[in-house]
Amino acid sequence: MYQVLLTRRYLFSKVMPLLASLGVMLCSAVVLVTWSVMGGFLVMLINTGRTMAGDVVVRWPGTGIPHYEDLIKRLEAEPSVEAAAPVIEAFGMISPPDGSTEGVVIRGVDERFAGVTRYAEIIWWRRPEAPLPKDTERRDPRLGEISGTSWDELYGQGLKLQRRDPRTGDLRPAVVPGIHVMGTSRRTREGFYWPRVTERRGSDGTREEINQFMPRDGSVTITVLPLDSKGQPLEPFSSVLPVANEFQSGVYDYDSRVVLVNLAEAQRMLRMQQAKRLARPGEAGVVEQPSGEGFAGQDSPPALVDDPARVTDVVVKGRGPMATSAEARALAARVEAVYTKFAQDHAGNVPDVMDVSIMTWEDQNRTFISAVKNEISLLLVLFCFISITVVFLVIAIFWSMVREKTMDIGVLRAVGARASGVAGLWLCYGLAIGLVGSSLGLGLAYTIVGNINPIHDWMGERLGIVVWDPAVYYFSKIPNRVDAWHAAIVFAGGVVSCVVGALVPALRAAFMSPVRALRNE
Amino acid sequence: MTILQASNVHKTYRLDRVEVPVLRGVDLQVREGEFVAILGASGSGKSTLLHLLGGLDLPDREPAGRVTFQGVDIRARGLDTYRAADVGFVFQFYHLLPELNVLQNVLISAMSMHGVFGYLSNRAAATARAEALLRAVGLSHRLKHRPAELSGGERQRVAIARALVNKPRLILADEPTGNLDRVTGGKILDVLLDLRAKEGQTMVVVTHDEATATKADRVLRLADGRFGAS
Numbered sequence: 109m110y111q112v113l114l115t116r117r118y119l120f121s122k123v124m125p126l127l128a129s130l131g132v133m134l135c136s137a138v139v140l141v142t143w144s145v146m147g148g149f150l151v152m153l154i155n156t157g158r159t160m161a162g163d164v165v166v167r168w169p170g171t172g173i174p175h176y177e178d179l180i181k182r183l184e185a186e187p188s189v190e191a192a193a194p195v196i197e198a199f200g201m202i203s204p205p206d207g208s209t210e211g212v213v214i215r216g217v218d219e220r221f222a223g224v225t226r227y228a229e230i231i232w233w234r235r236p237e238a239p240l241p242k243d244t245e246r247r248d249p250r251l252g253e254i255s256g257t258s259w260d261e262l263y264g265q266g267l268k269l270q271r272r273d274p275r276t277g278d279l280r281p282a283v284v285p286g287i288h289v290m291g292t293s294r295r296t297r298e299g300f301y302w303p304r305v306t307e308r309r310g311s312d313g314t315r316e317e318i319n320q321f322m323p324r325d326g327s328v329t330i331t332v333l334p335l336d337s338k339g340q341p342l343e344p345f346s347s348v349l350p351v352a353n354e355f356q357s358g359v360y361d362y363d364s365r366v367v368l369v370n371l372a373e374a375q376r377m378l379r380m381q382q383a384k385r386l387a388r389p390g391e392a393g394v395v396e397q398p399s400g401e402g403f404a405g406q407d408s409p410p411a412l413v414d415d416p417a418r419v420t421d422v423v424v425k426g427r428g429p430m431a432t433s434a435e436a437r438a439l440a441a442r443v444e445a446v447y448t449k450f451a452q453d454h455a456g457n458v459p460d461v462m463d464v465s466i467m468t469w470e471d472q473n474r475t476f477i478s479a480v481k482n483e484i485s486l487l488l489v490l491f492c493f494i495s496i497t498v499v500f501l502v503i504a505i506f507w508s509m510v511r512e513k514t515m516d517i518g519v520l521r522a523v524g525a526r527a528s529g530v531a532g533l534w535l536c537y538g539l540a541i542g543l544v545g546s547s548l549g550l551g552l553a554y555t556i557v558g559n560i561n562p563i564h565d566w567m568g569e570r571l572g573i574v575v576w577d578p579a580v581y582y583f584s585k586i587p588n589r590v591d592a593w594h595a596a597i598v599f600a601g602g603v604v605s606c607v608v609g610a611l612v613p614a615l616r617a618a619f620m621s622p623v624r625a626l627r628n629e
Numbered sequence: 630m631t632i633l634q635a636s637n638v639h640k641t642y643r644l645d646r647v648e649v650p651v652l653r654g655v656d657l658q659v660r661e662g663e664f665v666a667i668l669g670a671s672g673s674g675k676s677t678l679l680h681l682l683g684g685l686d687l688p689d690r691e692p693a694g695r696v697t698f699q700g701v702d703i704r705a706r707g708l709d710t711y712r713a714a715d716v717g718f719v720f721q722f723y724h725l726l727p728e729l730n731v732l733q734n735v736l737i738s739a740m741s742m743h744g745v746f747g748y749l750s751n752r753a754a755a756t757a758r759a760e761a762l763l764r765a766v767g768l769s770h771r772l773k774h775r776p777a778e779l780s781g782g783e784r785q786r787v788a789i790a791r792a793l794v795n796k797p798r799l800i801l802a803d804e805p806t807g808n809l810d811r812v813t814g815g816k817i818l819d820v821l822l823d824l825r826a827k828e829g830q831t832m833v834v835v836t837h838d839e840a841t842a843t844k845a846d847r848v849l850r851l852a853d854g855r856f857g858a859s
């Protein structure tokens with residue numbers, strides 16, 4: 109009983125416990141803030157990494173997978189598969205009208221892509237449901253009208269990767285570059301984009317401002333290096349394509365390097381479309397021709413054969429959220445089984461199941477997921493060090509407090525307190541400091557994390573400190589959620605550290621001879 | 630009837646390798662209700678003896694001596710229990726806990742004796758007794774004050790109330806007036822004696838003060854680590 113009473117009194121009448129509580133508060137707040145923000149980044153990374161990835165991908169880079177439509181049909185017949193879509197991935201170059209050239213990743217996709225990824229959500233140029241959180245003055249151009257077209261039309265263009273030619277009225281295959289690819293859109297601090305105004309200098313020295321909006325009237329030149337069906341490089345192939353829209357996935361690496369190209373056009377450019385081809389004798393595929401005219405013979409003449417269209421990837425979306433690795437892996441196993449059957453039925457014409465890679469979204473993002481996970485474990489090491497620091501902090505402060513309170517200890521023993529009771533007093537005291545410090549720390553951490561975006565903005569505006577430069581981290585928002593479990597663990601860690609730290613001084617107090625304690629002056 | 634008995638009590642302090650024998654075979658018998666004053670030169674071991682009698686310290690093992698209370702070795706009774714229930718200490722320097730107010734300082738004894746749950750069920754009775762004692766020592770209007778806000782004499786009154794709150798049968802006082810002026814000291818002693826008169830406790834008081842000694846039933850002088858005749 110006196111433990112509780114004295115703990116309460118000691119807690120509020122001394123500077124030392126205040127310092128100890130502050131120390132515990134800061135330590136637990138630092139750990140929890142770091143953990144929340146970094147853990148939030150991990151979740152964000154995984155989720156944004158998934159926006160363009162699908163749950164499982166079947167990949168055979170280079171020459172690609174023929175008869176993929178059959179594979180997709182088979183996959184979609186699986187109950188655990190919601191949808192599948194063909195994708196071509198290749199390296200290429202993009203040249204906007206101003207003449208610069210950038211190396212990019214070309215991804216040929218069609219409208220099915222939106223069914224397996226969150227592509228539909230990341231198409232930028234469309235009417236937003238609400239202004240962006242920081243756009244309090246509603247300056248986002250997407251909130252206004254657009255001349256010559258409509259936001260809905262632009263969105264439809266983006267989904268289908270086609271743009272209507274204003275003169276002929278024909279739909280032309282188009283591209284949807286990441287919004288940072290060419291630098292034609294300027295990002296504002298509020299998080300929306302202005303189409304960049306370019307200047308054209310006339311021969312007479314006059315300047316003309318061109319307010320060019322790529323998805324309405326811009327075109328780009330895409331250059332790719334096609335490979336033949338053996339994987340040998342052919343001549344580079346260029347094509348001028350209209351821009352249908354732009355996407356913003358939230359991963360800067362994608363948004364600055366990926367250009368989505370209409371699948372049919374990408375196949376054409378990369379020579380992966382269905383075509384007649386001069387086959388050489390003895391070639392796989394030729395033997396299979398059902399013509400029955402005996403092309404298989406060594407001396408048969410070359411013949412024109414149907415070369416099926418190919419894609420490098422088939423992206424699969426499973427049913428359900430596929431949030432855990434286990435779910436994704438189960439789906440990957442199903443996909444593998446389907447592919448095995450597919451490869452058997454097309455023996456010799458499609459890559460073997462051993463050759464293709466079948467990867468879950470986690471496998472695809474393995475490097476950065478493991479990088480961030482490493483940082484999380486590093487953080488836990490830091491957490492341990494901080495706990496040890498707290499333990500020593502409490503030992504040091506309590507040791508001197510026990511010394512200062514020696515007379516009190518002697519008095520308590522003289523009025524009949526047991527040694528265990530005196531030890532209990534100090535443990536109780538450590539517990540109280542742990543509870544107070546950790547609670548304050550949690551409160552501080554919740555406050556900081558909850559307001560981390562305004563704080564960060566303020567730091568940027570007033571102090572010029574930008575920790576998370578959007579150009580580098582490219583998150584319009586820093587994770588601002590504290591996981592309740594993390595909070596509980598940090599809280600418990602703080603309390604336990606304090607009690608452990610109090611243990612040594614508590615034992616010192618308990619084993620102190622009452623007479624010595626009383627004689628102490 | 631003997632309530633407190635010390636027989637052949639030795640106490641030697643060891644400082645490094647130097648042995649300082651302080652008590653060398655003290656024998657003492659205190660009857661129930663008796664008021665014994667112990668006189669002796671400074672450094673003669675009076676405080677040491679009082680600590681041994683109150684179970685705050687133990688006599689030397691060799692040669693073996695012992696302290697018994699109501700015929701039971703205090704070690705067998707349990708020193709903590711003995712100190713909590715049977716003994717009330719009053720010290721020269723009051724030894725109040727500075728963070729607690731007057732009432733809490735008195736109740737701390739009750740809390741130590743009863744433990745958490747015992748105290749909670751005895752709380753009302755203990756508080757009533759503490760308040761009655763503080764009224765008896767003339768401090769009923771200062772229950773919420775901190776020791777630092779009291780004079781020396783007032784602090785010692787609080788200490789007396791604290792010593793008596795558990796209704797101990799034995800009061801041990803180590804120079805209770807030693808830190809006070811003569812007049813105040815006299816008053817404090819009267820307060821103590823009044824309260825004792827009501828409840829009939831046995832009392833052993835260590836003092837330098839001959840005036841105190843004259844009020845005792847019996848005076849013992851400690852010299853050379855023993856009681857001489859007086």
Ligand SMILES: Nc1ncnc2c1ncn2[C@@H]1O[C@H](COP(=O)(O)OP(=O)(O)OP(=O)(O)O)[C@@H](O)[C@H]1O
Nearest residue numbers: 642643644649651670671672673674675676677678
């Ligand atoms: N912990 C200790 N270690 C060594 N010597 C001690 C210790 N405690 C007391 N002494 C010695 O024991 C002797 C007796 O001390 P004690 O305090 O009992 O004397 P006292 O009679 O109460 O004196 P005073 O009248 O001045 O209070 C002293 O010489 C003192 O130095």
Ligand SMILES: [Mg+2]
Nearest residue numbers: 675676677803
């Ligand atoms: Mg003394």
